[in-house]
Amino acid sequence: NALNADVQISTVEEKLTTSNIEQLLSPFKPNIIVDTTDNPETRFLIGDYTREKSIPHVYAAAVKFDCSMSSFNIVPGKACFRCLFAVPPPQ
Numbered sequence: 001n002a003l004n005a006d007v008q009i010s011t012v013e014e015k016l017t018t019s020n021i022e023q024l025l026s027p028f029k030p031n032i033i034v035d036t037t038d039n040p041e042t043r044f045l046i047g048d049y050t051r052e053k054s055i056p057h058v059y060a061a062a063v064k065f066d067c068s069m070s071s072f073n074i075v076p077g078k079a080c081f082r083c084l085f086a087v088p089p090p091q
Contacts, residue, residue, distance in 0.1 A: 016042055021049050032056045040088045047072065047081025057081060 001007065010028045014020070025033070033055055035046045043059065050057035050073050057072040059081060072080045 016045055018045060021045060025049065030055055032058065034058045034060070036060050040091075044081070044085075044088050047085075051080040051082070 010030075012024050014024060016024065033046060033050050035043060035057060037043055037046065038061075047057060047059070049055075054073060054076045056074050057080075058069070059072065060069045061067070070084065072083070
């Protein structure tokens with residue numbers, strides 16, 4: 001906030017599911033969703049939600065010293081999370 005007082009960060013400390021994602025996220029009317037979750041089920045859920053709502057989606061992951069970061073839905077109708085990862089990996 002010291003750098004940009006107009007930025008508001010909201011957190012949700014509850015497990016996201018297909019039945020509650022709309023209820024938990026829509027009240028915030030997010031301009032962007034930054035996904036730093038640590039399980040594929042939630043990553044795909046967020047990816048599908050952001051695609052459906054045309055919300056930019058930033059995905060970041062780290063395992064030991066390997067890190068990945070990508071952005072999706074920046075241009076509506078173009079690259080989405082499922083474009084890169086078509087199906088979730090086995091549990």
